[in-house]
Amino acid sequence: MSLTDAPTLPLGGPTLPQERRLVTAIPGPRSQALLARKAQAVSAGVGHTVPIEAVAAGGGVVVDADGNSLIDLGSGIAVTTVGNAHPKVVEAVQAQVAQFTHTCFMVSPYESYVAVAEALNRLTPGDHEKRTALFNSGAEAVENAVKIARKHTGRPAVVAFDHAYHGRTNLTMALTAKAMPYKSGFGPFAGEVYRAPLSYPFRDGLDGPAAARRAISVIEKQVGAAGLAAVIIEPIQGEGGFIVPADGFLPELVRWCRENGVVFIADEVQTGFARTGAMFASELFGIVPDLVTTAKGLAGGMPLAAVTGRSEIMDASHLGGLGGTYGGNPVACAAALAAIDVFENEGLIPRARAVGDILVSRLTALQQQDARIGDVRGRGAMVAVEFVLPDTGEPDAALAAAVAKACIADGVIVLTCGTYGNVIRFLPPLAIPDELLSEGLEVVARALATS
Structure with a gap:
């Protein structure tokens, strides 16, 4: 051609x-x-x-x-x-850059941050009241989701899964399963992080409920619900190999978390925003997470991430406990609003x-x-x-x-x-x-x- x-x-x-x-x-x-x-x-x-x-x-x-x-x-x-x-993203970014590139939302708030939060509260799974906080990267969103869960529950422990990838910061390296190239030589890592077996149909041959029982048994024996703040999982694993859990696995985990006061965090950094044929992959499995982390596709190539979740959990932090100098940058927020418009209307x-x-x-x-x-x-x-x-x-x-x-x-x-x-x-x-x-x-x- x-x-x-x-x-x-x-x-x-x-x-x-x-x-x-x-x-x-x-x-x-x-x-x-x-x-x-x-x-x-x-x-x-x-x-x-x-x-x-x-x-x-x-x-x-x-x-x-x-x-x-x-x-x-x-x-x-x-x-x-x-x-x-994308033309809509380019136009939105250019218009925002001409107005201002930064004030720090924690110093001088602006409308686009609030509008992104409103959109994420509306779009993420579940019709409960929600709140959102904006950050810069997927790893930063995951780290803050864990902070929020710990503050809400007053518990220290977090469970992640085999083959998981959650980022490259110290805490998220601890959550990530793969040593090379992500963890090797970079320890010691954050404590009170535990690992449970994932549903991996191609390799374990288990149906969803059986795989969930196996995971829950490990969690109960090796961690215990009383000290567990959160379970975090990618609904479809990304770096771990695009592993799709067997039907019934995720709903059983959510049910166990609800029964035991454990915050269920869905890491939708890679799966979010239409990527899986739903706005969020959690929808494909019929689950409603307590907290959802997003980044990657959110802002059409601009650095932006978010934690969105139940208002009573998101509001657990004391004033000033969440934030960051660049979190929710106005240029990235403008890009996100344009990208969300494309996701919804194109x-x-x-x-x-x-x-x-x-x-x-x-x-x-x-x-x-x-x-x-x-x-x-x-x-x-x-x-x-x-x-x-x-x-x-x-x-x-x-x-x-x-x-x-x-x-x-x-x-x-x-x-x-x-x-x-x-x-x-x-x-x-x-x-x-x-x-x-x-x-x-x-x-x-x-x-x-x-x-």
Whole structure:
């Protein structure tokens, strides 16, 4: 497809062709030059997945400094769900920047923070009275959710789950299960954090109620409800491998928490905002969390996060106990209000389901042809494949890495994940055209066939 023939999407300015285009090998010379500068200027601990210098992005593509156009099946790790540089987000950000960039809400409040809180109170699961507090990142939201739960209950302990990912701060590293690269060498970690077994249907074979009984038994024996402030879980795990719990698992956990005065926290940082074919993944499982953490897709690429939940829990903190200099920055709030408008009024929830249908159909067809794909799972536009050794079912991380590397070299951005490193996750922006998504999956198929 030529540059002039490719379909385009608006970027709030020039249009960007929706095509996969390789002008150079990846990385090209300009990208190589930037990566050389990165090696000299940026901490070695800050890695990157795709060796390019990004200069533009929109719809379903990322364009690099060498003129290569890559199909984006990662959305910056589920951030640009509405599409990168969505015109409504761009317009809202530009208008707010022209007014003021910061006052600190705790010093001089402004309307957009309150409007975002009102929207989250309305959109998150449950019709009970709610309150919201805004922060900067998913990890910060999780940390504050735990603070709030501890303050409300007067209890210290928190339970997270196998394969969990909740962030990179000291407390959230303790909640996160995977050692490398997130925890190794960074301890000691925050105390009073315990771990329970997750429902992992592909590997444990348990139905939801049985998996819940197993988890609750571990919690009761190793922690005890009397000292437990909160249970925190991703309704569908993200970094842990897009693990979808068996039906009945989450409702049983919620029931146990209610009976024992334990705050149930749903970490919807990756699953929130239409990604799973519902506004929040909790809806798919019929649960109403006490607290919900959000970030990533909330503000169309701007840094913003939130804790939303029952008013009596959220109001437990003393005055001044919550906040932060940049939390609820006005530019990020303007972006969030625009993104929420897009989620609600541009059909993104059914669009996520349609994208998911394409992903599952194509990947399931690949699975039927290749026994190395052990599982295809996910909801909406949050889908993954788990690679295994066919003879044993053991995780095959080397294959996942090889397929991802081949895809990137062929102009398609994909991301690996999973506790065992053997999962490739698909998180395309919902603005991606169907034909571009299909082409990206053809590249994945080609990479698998040659790996």
